[in-house]
Amino acid sequence: xxxxxxxxxxxxxxxxxxxxxxxxxxxxxxxxxxxxxxxxxxxxxxxxxxxxxxxxxxxxxxxxxxxxxxxxxxxxxxxxxxxxxxxxxxxxxxxxxxxxx
Amino acid sequence: xxxxxxxxxxxxxxxxxxxxxxxxxxxxxxxxxxxxxxxxxxxxxxxxxxxxxxxxxxxxxxxxxxxxxxxxxxxxxxxxxxxxxxxxxxxxxxxxxxxxx
Ligand SMILES: N[C@@H](CCC(=O)N[C@@H](CS)C(=O)NCC(=O)O)C(=O)O
Ligand SMILES: N[C@@H](CCC(=O)N[C@@H](CS)C(=O)NCC(=O)O)C(=O)O
Ligand code: FES
Numbered sequence: 175x176x177x178x179x180x181x182x183x184x185x186x187x188x189x190x191x192x193x194x195x196x197x198x199x200x201x202x203x204x205x206x207x208x209x210x211x212x213x214x215x216x217x218x219x220x221x222x223x224x225x226x227x228x229x230x231x232x233x234x235x236x237x238x239x240x241x242x243x244x245x246x247x248x249x250x251x252x253x254x255x256x257x258x259x260x261x262x263x264x265x266x267x268x269x270x271x272x273x274x275x
Numbered sequence: 276x277x278x279x280x281x282x283x284x285x286x287x288x289x290x291x292x293x294x295x296x297x298x299x300x301x302x303x304x305x306x307x308x309x310x311x312x313x314x315x316x317x318x319x320x321x322x323x324x325x326x327x328x329x330x331x332x333x334x335x336x337x338x339x340x341x342x343x344x345x346x347x348x349x350x351x352x353x354x355x356x357x358x359x360x361x362x363x364x365x366x367x368x369x370x371x372x373x374x375x376x
Contacts, residue, residue: 199299200301
């Protein structure tokens with residue numbers, strides 16, 4: 175689908191991609207952690223784009239995860255906010271390998 | 276307004292009241308903490324009722340807070356999830372005084 179092509183493009187074109195919703199504190203926590211580590215990341219606010227729900231459905235097909243935040247580092251699916259927070263020890267290395275820092 | 280009367284009623288009629296949204300992880304964290312302490316609490320999912328936005332506006336008038344979760348214990352405004360988590364040490368006592376445990 176167009177949404178799936180768009181989602182995959184975002185994943186492929188960015189060292190770090192965060193599929194987010196602007197009002198969501200879990201998404202904010204994810205962005206804060208990445209910013210604290212100096213990481214550059216691409217984020218799309220799915221509540222603010224017309225194809226947001228379609229992109230969420232596409233992500234479910236790609237990752238089996240429909241929730242936000244949906245996080246990719248170096249095209250690798252990390253998961254959600256809890257998954258990212260759990261990886262804090264290795265996160266700097268992951269980001270360096272992906273060229274995000 | 277009708278929404279303000281409804282919101283105030285929920286606050287007044289319950290030892291613990293949580294104004295919530297069903298898809299929100301911060302709201303889930305609040306409910307989990309209360310449940311872990313054995314507290315009985317009333318929750319309304321503002322995304323699942325027709326007057327949800329109106330209730331959120333009413334809560335902003337009552338508490339200056341429009342975000343969810345919006346938490347009351349013994350008719351006292353606690354705040355959001357972060358505020359509740361920060362009160363963990365005294366929370367059991369607060370709940371006992373309110374008759375929620
Ligand atoms: N354990 C997950 C929880 C993810 C989650 O439940 N996200 C919520 C928002 S906080 C969600 O996507 N709800 C459904 C939706 O917004 O479509 C994480 O840490 O990211
Ligand atoms: N620091 C606050 C954050 C509250 C917050 O930003 N809540 C979000 C959902 S996680 C919200 O209400 N967004 C606007 C809305 O849903 O109307 C807390 O700990 O509760
Ligand atoms: S919507 Fe509240 S934490 Fe995501």
